[in-house]
């Protein structure tokens with residue numbers, strides 16, 4: 001440090017940081033050190049299903065405040081909840097992530113990712129290029145219709161439970177118990193592993 005600087009000014013690094021800045025940094029730090037675990041279900045039964053699921057994985061990983069921890073194998077599944085053979089089969093997969101986003105922002109992002117792939121949807125109640133559902137967010141249990149947690153139908157859907165169990169054998173569905181036990185109570189018919197296909201975790 002030069003003599004003139006020392007004489008004329010105090011060292012800027014020792015200036016007190018304004019309290020408002022300290023507060024903001026502390027708040028950000030808390031969230032960054034306290035990411036929440038969330039499980040998302042991806043489904044596609046229109047267009048290039050694998051490409052769409054991979055695009056969804058990439059878009060989620062590209063989201064600030066989201067880090068994907070695991071991507072499940074791909075399953076080809078019969079459409080659930082509609083007449084047999086009325087729709088093409090789905091590709092389904094599950095993604096486990098850590099996020100500093102609150103649940104509402106994660107849902108917003110899920111919808112934005114759906115939108116990016118939903119451009120060709122033209123039939124009401126019809127098949128969809130992409131469905132992104134939040135299966136769980138930490139231990140949150142909520143019956144809010146805008147974001148019901150856990151997802152109200154996850155516990156009865158093998159196309160969610162099977163891939164989830166693949167990547168998290170010890171997983172618990174809040175309010176419902178271990179995924180491994182739930183798996184015993186649902187039919188696995190129409191849920192086939194596509195071992196020939198793979199979703200990549202973005203680098």
Ligand code: A4P
Pocket residue numbers: 042043044077078079080081090092131132133134135144145146147148149150151152153159
């Ligand atoms: N919403 C509430 N809770 C949640 C949540 N946990 N995650 C609200 C995501 N969204 C949630 O969803 C409708 C509204 O639900 C949203 O506005 C959101 O605020 P949507 O995705 O726009 O509509 P949807 O998916 O057509 O309706 P729904 O009733 O949610 O259908 P599901 O339960 O998502 O099921 N069969 C197979 N084999 N594989 C599939 O992936 N998917 C569906 C869709 C049906 N059959 C399937 C599959």
Ligand code: MG
Pocket residue numbers: 131132133
């Ligand atoms: Mg949905």
